[in-house]
Amino acid sequence: MFEKILIANRGEIACRVAQTCRRLSIHTVAVYSEADSGALHTALCNEAWRLGPAPARESYLRGERILEIARTSGAEAIHPGYGFLAENAGFAQACADAGLVFIGPPAAAIAAMGSKSAAKRLMSEAGVPLVPGYHGETQDLGTLAQAAHEIGYPVLIKPTAGGGGKGMHRVDEAAAFADALAAAKRAAAASFGDDRVLIEKYLLEPRHIEIQVFADRHGGVVHLFERDCSVQRRYQKVLEEAPAPGVSESLRREMGQAAVRAAQAIGYVGAGTVEFIVEPGGAFYFMEMNTRLQVEHPVTELVTGLDLVEWQVRIAAGEHLPLSQAELALRGHAFEARIYAEDPRNEFLPAPGRLDHLRMPPTGAHVRIDTGVRAGDAISVHYDPLIAKLIVWDMDRAGALRHLRHALAQFQVTGTNTNLEFLQRLASHAALVAGELDTSFIERFRNDLLPPLRRASDRVLALACLAVLLRDDETARRQAAASGDPYSPWHRTDGWVLNDDNHHTLHFHDDRADIAITAHYRPKHYLLDLPGGTVCARGTLERDTDIHAELDGMQVTATVAQRGTELTVFWEGFSHRLLLHDPLTAGMEDEIREGSLKAPMPGTVVRLLVTPGDEVTEGQPLLVLEAMKMEYTIKATTDGIIELIGFKEGEQVQEGAELLAIAST
Ligand code: ADP
Numbered sequence: 134m135f136e137k138i139l140i141a142n143r144g145e146i147a148c149r150v151a152q153t154c155r156r157l158s159i160h161t162v163a164v165y166s167e168a169d170s171g172a173l174h175t176a177l178c179n180e181a182w183r184l185g186p187a188p189a190r191e192s193y194l195r196g197e198r199i200l201e202i203a204r205t206s207g208a209e210a211i212h213p214g215y216g217f218l219a220e221n222a223g224f225a226q227a228c229a230d231a232g233l234v235f236i237g238p239p240a241a242a243i244a245a246m247g248s249k250s251a252a253k254r255l256m257s258e259a260g261v262p263l264v265p266g267y268h269g270e271t272q273d274l275g276t277l278a279q280a281a282h283e284i285g286y287p288v289l290i291k292p293t294a295g296g297g298g299k300g301m302h303r304v305d306e307a308a309a310f311a312d313a314l315a316a317a318k319r320a321a322a323a324s325f326g327d328d329r330v331l332i333e334k335y336l337l338e339p340r341h342i343e344i345q346v347f348a349d350r351h352g353g354v355v356h357l358f359e360r361d362c363s364v365q366r367r368y369q370k371v372l373e374e375a376p377a378p379g380v381s382e383s384l385r386r387e388m389g390q391a392a393v394r395a396a397q398a399i400g401y402v403g404a405g406t407v408e409f410i411v412e413p414g415g416a417f418y419f420m421e422m423n424t425r426l427q428v429e430h431p432v433t434e435l436v437t438g439l440d441l442v443e444w445q446v447r448i449a450a451g452e453h454l455p456l457s458q459a460e461l462a463l464r465g466h467a468f469e470a471r472i473y474a475e476d477p478r479n480e481f482l483p484a485p486g487r488l489d490h491l492r493m494p495p496t497g498a499h500v501r502i503d504t505g506v507r508a509g510d511a512i513s514v515h516y517d518p519l520i521a522k523l524i525v526w527d528m529d530r531a532g533a534l535r536h537l538r539h540a541l542a543q544f545q546v547t548g549t550n551t552n553l554e555f556l557q558r559l560a561s562h563a564a565l566v567a568g569e570l571d572t573s574f575i576e577r578f579r580n581d582l583l584p585p586l587r588r589a590s591d592r593v594l595a596l597a598c599l600a601v602l603l604r605d606d607e608t609a610r611r612q613a614a615a616s617g618d619p620y621s622p623w624h625r626t627d628g629w630v631l632n633d634d635n636h637h638t639l640h641f642h643d644d645r646a647d648i649a650i651t652a653h654y655r656p657k658h659y660l661l662d663l664p665g666g667t668v669c670a671r672g673t674l675e676r677d678t679d680i681h682a683e684l685d686g687m688q689v690t691a692t693v694a695q696r697g698t699e700l701t702v703f704w705e706g707f708s709h710r711l712l713l714h715d716p717l718t719a720g721m722e723d724e725i726r727e728g729s730l731k732a733p734m735p736g737t738v739v740r741l742l743v744t745p746g747d748e749v750t751e752g753q754p755l756l757v758l759e760a761m762k763m764e765y766t767i768k769a770t771t772d773g774i775i776e777l778i779g780f781k782e783g784e785q786v787q788e789g790a791e792l793l794a795i796a797s798t
Pocket residue numbers: 215216217295296297298369370423426427428429517
């Protein structure tokens with residue numbers, strides 16, 4: 134066994150690997166970029182070495198530098214996590230050449246699966262079923278269009294070097310083929326430096342079911358059953374589960390055996406995942422093999438009771454597989470929900486920011502959380518916007534789903550947009566509860582999963598008011614205690630200084646609407662004039678955010694986090710954001726909010742859609758910004774005339790830079 138392992142990754146997976154190493158009493162070496170100094174993964178490891186600036190190319194992708202740190206620190210093995218260098222055959226080889234153990238498959242196995250086309254040819258020889266398609270070397274338009282015609286529309290164009298769902302294009306008819314091919318090739322070249330594509334029959338309403346495999350250096354290969362990852366957005370997983378609902382023992386065995394054949398065919402070693410696409414009738418086809426630990430590996434851990442990182446480490450150290458196929462068994466049901474800093478209402482695009490307030494549910498036998506962040510950490514533009522993975526387990530699927538909903542309801546995040554509410558609706562959706570899964574689930578139920586934003590209810594408004602009033606009260610009490618004259622009337626907060634009948638009006642802004650609520654001060658409570666009527670409210674505040682309130686005799690507990698003028702009320706599993714208006718600065722806020730459009734993150738202006746003097750209407754796309762390898766469309770926040778454009782196409786912008794200004798009409 135190793136004494137010391139270098140973890141060539143960051144975030145939750147680096148923390149995950151460090152935890153197993155700690156349990157096995159293996160020393161760990163962390164590496165970090167300048168953006169990650171002080172990050173959780175550096176604290177969980179025994180030592181931490183700086184790699185370089187924030188961009189991955191200058192830090193986590195610098196194989197040479199990582200090898201040098203491994204040598205200097207005396208690490209014997211390198212765990213690559215997932216992403217970054219995990220599927221880089223060149224890096225795996227460089228480790229071997231440097232006498233270091235790469236905790237993963239041999240370079241040749243990574244290379245064999247690195248090209249989806251080459252992998253398909255290999256798999257076809259190994260007798261693993263494939264989706265009908267073209268995966269040849271000839272790449273001219275004529276050949277590919279002819280292949281698409283023979284396969285029959287709809288077809289899917291995929292970058293052969295692809296990953297992460299990038300660059301895939303569905304084409305429904307011959308007339309659209311040439312354009313889609315050009316777009317796919319552009320995206321493939323930009324993301325993977327290789328514009329080759331393959332073409333597959335586009336299967337309708339299929340499921341994504343994958344098999345976890347493990348192989349040792351002594352010829353042993355087993356599978357650890359399946360995961361259903363059908364719930365996807367942008368061809369990327371958000372909710373995974375094990376076992377896959379409705380999969381029979383015989384289908385499980387057949388798919389498991391096919392996956393084992395796939396691993397054997399390429400001399401695989403370590404953890405890998407064979408992804409299959411499954412038709413409604415149960416026919417399954419090989420899609421690709423991921424030659425690394427998968428993001429969703431924890432669901433397999435919970436239903437097998439195993440630690441897959443421990444298996445990886447033992448196998449890399451030359452041990453035999455810890456268990457044989459006959460000794461492996463499934464127990465219960467597990468789900469994983471990926472909690473992302475993203476905006477589900479804006480095509481699920483990443484939403485970086487600082488996690489000002491972050492609270493996670495308690496963990497235990499039924500709830501596990503894998504994360505790499507703490508309150509106050511930033512979700513940066515440079516890396517994956519994952520905040521945490523929430524993994525739940527119970528003896529049956531319904532029980533696991535109940536834990537999922539309950540735990541999601543206790544998750545609190547402010548400072549970025551998240552997909553928490555979306556996940557909560559997903560976990561509650563009747564079709565999901567019934568196990569009716571396929572890869573178009575999110576598209577099909579988009580309206581249920583992303584309903585129009587609701588106005589804050591009276592109860593939420595009451596909680597927000599109470600939090601503001603109680604905090605003012607607290608501040609005044611503290612000031613009074615600190616001042617020489619604690620009984621001075623200037624420190625009283627019962628409203629007497631404000632006006633004769635002791636009331637004060639609070640102004641909130643909720644998306645578009647302004648809401649004014651008058652609070653009348655009474656000796657032991659407040660009377661709040663809410664849109665739906667007057668409510669008698671009282672309460673206490675704990676830790677500055679937790680509020681125990683009584684509203685017309687009903688007791689509720691909620692959290693109200695505040696940052697500047699922004700209040701977030703967490704109550705009954707949902708959060709509502711409200712802006713507290715100070716009438717004195719309200720005019721200025723409006724000007725900033727409506728007039729200027731700032732860059733939400735550093736990036737490049739790739740397209741300008743308007744010119745100065747253009748008349749625009751609210752919601753109209755104005756400019757396309759590329760950041761975090763994604764395109765963001767900046768839209769008009771108001772009707773008006775374009776007054777100023779701050780940048781030209783191709784120019785770099787800093788976060789917060791004023792991109793455009795609109796003069797209201
Ligand atoms: P999974 O099937 O495990 O969800 P994904 O393809 O979604 O795998 O990606 C897993 C991780 O690898 C994510 O963190 C993603 O950002 C990262 N990743 C995917 N493709 C690439 C790539 N080409 N280069 C670097 N990282 C990648």
